[in-house]
Amino acid sequence: MSSVFVSPVDLAAVNALSADSLIAHLGIEFTAAGDDWLEATMPVDARTHQPYGLLHGGASVVLAETLGSTAGNLCVDPRQWMCVGVEINANHLRGERSGVVTGRATAVHVGRSTQVWEIDIRNAAGKRVCVSRLTLAVVPMQQRAGA
Numbered sequence: 001m002s003s004v005f006v007s008p009v010d011l012a013a014v015n016a017l018s019a020d021s022l023i024a025h026l027g028i029e030f031t032a033a034g035d036d037w038l039e040a041t042m043p044v045d046a047r048t049h050q051p052y053g054l055l056h057g058g059a060s061v062v063l064a065e066t067l068g069s070t071a072g073n074l075c076v077d078p079r080q081w082m083c084v085g086v087e088i089n090a091n092h093l094r095g096e097r098s099g100v101v102t103g104r105a106t107a108v109h110v111g112r113s114t115q116v117w118e119i120d121i122r123n124a125a126g127k128r129v130c131v132s133r134l135t136l137a138v139v140p141m142q143q144r145a146g147a
Contacts, residue, residue, distance in 0.1 A: 068134035
């Protein structure tokens, strides 16, 4: 299988893009990539808890959106195109109180105008915590400023 990404994924460069952002604040770190997938981890701690001590569903959605959007943008020429989220859904399947969750975004459809990514988030034991699907629009770079 050939890669959906326009060039080999440089995890250090991808992580560097996240500095001084919500991604860094939540402790999300990109850890692995394959031909059609991208993985990242996120701690389950005070930064990502809801008031009852469980992983906040919104934090899981941030992880899912981060993975899918980043993966999508790795599929396009960044001088001409960028991917932006237009719809995301998430099913929260299991509560987590501590540890680390790992998300994997896998390409479902990588087209010229839209992309669809499935994001599977699992706990350290490999049990599903959340499953999400993200639809991205591929737009010209000039729409970035003030869009």
